Amino acid sequence: MAMNQIPPPEPMNCEKDDLENNWQFFRESFEDYRKVTQLDKKDESVQVATLKSVMGKQCKHILKQLRLSEADMANHTAILDKLQEHFSPCRNVLYDRYLFHDSKQEERETIEQYVIRVRQLAKKCKYGEVESEMIRDRLVLGAKDKAARTRLFREKECDLKKAIETLRIISETTTQQIRKISGDQEVHTLKQKSKYKDQRTGARKWESKSEAIRLQCKYCGWKHPRGHNSCPAYGKTCSLCSKRDHFASQCMQKKKKVHALQDKDSDSSDYEDLNFVVIHTLGQEPCKLFATMMLGKKREAVKFQLVS
Known part of the structure; x- marks a missing residue:
């Protein structure tokens, strides 16, 4: 590489806070530049002119404020030393x-x-x-x-x-x-969350099944698992409507008769406090249906049996 193709050092940076380190960097760069370009073998006036041209505008203003003597201004080493004192003051x-x-x-x-x-x-x-x-x-x-x-x-x-x-x-x-440990712990945590989620999902499914078991059957009136095979009324004949697969206690015709009688009673002043009592035993169909009515002005209770 030709000597004139070697780039000069960057100008002294006088704006940053760390001026001391900036100056040390600039001075070392200039000394290296002198040797590489063989500037150190040239006349002193050439070296001084080169130094003043590469130090930058701000650094040149500072040099003028230092008011060096003519002898010092004619020597590049004296200029560097004076600037050294300015940028690197006495330290504790x-x-x-x-x-x-x-x-x-x-x-x-x-x-x-x-x-x-x-x-x-x-x-x-x-x-x-x-x-x-x-x-x-x-x-x-x-x-x-x-x-x-x-x-x-x-x-x-x-x-x-x-x-x-x-x-x-x-x-x-x-x-x-x-x-790696942090990554393994994160993976372990994700697995634990997934496992917990699966457990909760399974628990919800089990709870749903349990809810199904607790439903009351509309055919027999009892609580039992889903399916007609679990219903005791399956295959039985109703004593009220003679239809199959339900007990008389759950018969829809019986409920219609009761509602009709209650509506009639509500319009009469002679009939009050109609009370129905259904008597049946476990596993058997209801055997009797009674009604008690308050009749007459003396409000006498009369009990009688209802038949379909």
């Missing part, structure tokens, strides 16, 4: 380390995301040579997977690379197991 290292040690893996945060966040926090703490060990300790202590943390505690030697690999493998395995 103690507070930065507090944020670092207080970091823990969040509920929905993956191991990869947690590693990136801890590395970014560690850059501000100025740990120097022990930075890798501090990152390792924070990852192990802040991981939400207790099984992975216990596993690492048993290791005699554990560097940062091994800690990250162990956390990644165990955490992913645990997550898959939890998903």
Whole structure:
């Protein structure tokens, strides 16, 4: 690839809150661009002009407000250092380390995301040579997977690379197991609901059959299962109408006679309190039908037998 085809670094982003990290990204990108394009071998004035042209409009305005001397403005390193002081002010290292040690893996945060966040926090703490060990300790202590943390505690030697690999493998395995268990529980719950539904459906069918058993027969007047074979009146002859398959107590002609007599009685002032008594024994047809009437002005009770 030709040198003039290498794209320049993106302009410095001065709008976001994390200006320090934005500046570090821009400076590293510009240093890489100098080496790749061999800009570092050219005259200093060319390097300064290139820096000012790629830093962006907002960053150039900030550079003018810093009021650098002519000597500093003629040196690209001096310009970078002054901008470094502006975008990266003096920090409270103690507070930065507090944020670092207080970091823990969040509920929905993956191991990869947690590693990136801890590395970014560690850059501000100025740990120097022990930075890798501090990152390792924070990852192990802040991981939400207790099984992975216990596993690492048993290791005699554990560097940062091994800690990250162990956390990644165990955490992913645990997550898959939890998903499988959750899926199995969901299937089990659905089966239980289906089984319960089937049981309730069967119970309703049984209840429907039970209701059918409790129905009273209009032919014999008793309660029995469905079917003419279960009816004691089946095949019997009625003593009132001489028709078959019902008892006289359930005969429709008898009911018509009673209604007619009651209607006649309601129109007469001489007849009151008509009372019918049906006497029959279990398994037999009614044998007698009586009526009691109050007659005359003295309201004397007269009992007589009705015949069809």
